[in-house]
Amino acid sequence: MKLALYLPNFRDEVTVKELEDLTNLAEELDYDSIWSLDRIVVPEASDRGELTNAFGMMDGFPKQLPVSARGQWLQGWPLIPWLAAKTSKCRIGMSITDTPYRAPGVLAAELATVDQLSNGRLNVGVGAGWMPEEFAAASASHIYPKRHKHVRETVEIMQGIWTNDVFEYHGEFADFDRCGFGAKPVQDPHPPIFFSGLKDPKRSANRIAKYNLSGWIGIQDRPEELSEWRGAIQRELDELDGGNKIDDLELCSMYWTVITDEDIDQPPQGKATNILAGSARQITDNLKELKEAGLTMPLIWPPFADVPVSKTLDDMKRLKEEILPAVNAT
Numbered sequence: 001m002k003l004a005l006y007l008p009n010f011r012d013e014v015t016v017k018e019l020e021d022l023t024n025l026a027e028e029l030d031y032d033s034i035w036s037l038d039r040i041v042v043p044e045a046s047d048r049g050e051l052t053n054a055f056g057m058m059d060g061f062p063k064q065l066p067v068s069a070r071g072q073w074l075q076g077w078p079l080i081p082w083l084a085a086k087t088s089k090c091r092i093g094m095s096i097t098d099t100p101y102r103a104p105g106v107l108a109a110e111l112a113t114v115d116q117l118s119n120g121r122l123n124v125g126v127g128a129g130w131m132p133e134e135f136a137a138a139s140a141s142h143i144y145p146k147r148h149k150h151v152r153e154t155v156e157i158m159q160g161i162w163t164n165d166v167f168e169y170h171g172e173f174a175d176f177d178r179c180g181f182g183a184k185p186v187q188d189p190h191p192p193i194f195f196s197g198l199k200d201p202k203r204s205a206n207r208i209a210k211y212n213l214s215g216w217i218g219i220q221d222r223p224e225e226l227s228e229w230r231g232a233i234q235r236e237l238d239e240l241d242g243g244n245k246i247d248d249l250e251l252c253s254m255y256w257t258v259i260t261d262e263d264i265d266q267p268p269q270g271k272a273t274n275i276l277a278g279s280a281r282q283i284t285d286n287l288k289e290l291k292e293a294g295l296t297m298p299l300i301w302p303p304f305a306d307v308p309v310s311k312t313l314d315d316m317k318r319l320k321e322e323i324l325p326a327v328n329a330t
Helices: 016-028 079-086 104-117 132-137 141-163 201-210 223-240 280-293 309-328
Strands: 004-006 033-036 091-094 124-127 167-170 175-179 193-196 215-219 250-260 276-279 297-301
Touching: 004 016, 016 033, 016 079, 016 309, 033 079, 079 091, 079 104, 091 124, 104 141, 124 141, 132 141, 141 167, 141 193, 141 201, 193 201, 201 215, 201 223, 215 223, 223 250, 223 280, 250 280, 250 309, 276 280, 280 309, 297 309
Parallel strands: 004 033, 004 297, 033 091, 124 193, 193 215, 215 250, 250 276, 250 297
Antiparallel strands: 167 175
């Protein structure tokens, strides 16, 4: 198992200095990768608990985001080239990029440049998005009903641009004749692509298998959920019979993480379960179970509130130096 840092750029108050401190420590501790979060807007309707959908369209969550409309959070996409400049070892990426908010060809070309800036350390996470209010703010309301098709076309365009000197595409969301898009990525044949799935294992598994993607990213997944995703992906891979194996994929999930002095209650509450919030013993035991279920890399996510960055910095050290060795010893 490896560790990744999920930067808390999405919270009511966060400073560039805090993000820099977290990034520097992840680099020093040899974390595998550092990820930012993609959020375009927080609607005022969220403050009232009146979003169209529950958070992430996940069962058991309110129709509300954990950050206020007037929160001073930082956009995730500009942090990616910043991370390329601030690091030299850790891989970097955004978990995840909602493709309907970006023109596919522009996104592909910009990501290729970031891969150049980072000397081949870019991970690319893609997903469909879930909040109609955010689609409206991104001038993409017309895409919402077909957002999953937009992801498919974006993946096809990225792979085409990255692996051809000139490329053309004729689809619903992009239609262009043969063009060159500048420098290719450093990574051969292209940066690894991760698909984010929160609701439908079969859809996610199909995308991963069909496009030979490198990994999957979930959120707050319990061992039984990871087993379900792993099984679905394996079945899709077997049906395509392309030689891809589930063991070749990174299975990741984002976890709100804080190490407490004493054991805390961890009753099952769906996605709100305290999976990586608890004592060092509890977190070690839970990571062992997650590893057994197939998790290869947790994305360590500082909670949205009440946990200062100074505490997360201490927790990152304990995770790397104390907890991870115990997990990987099994």
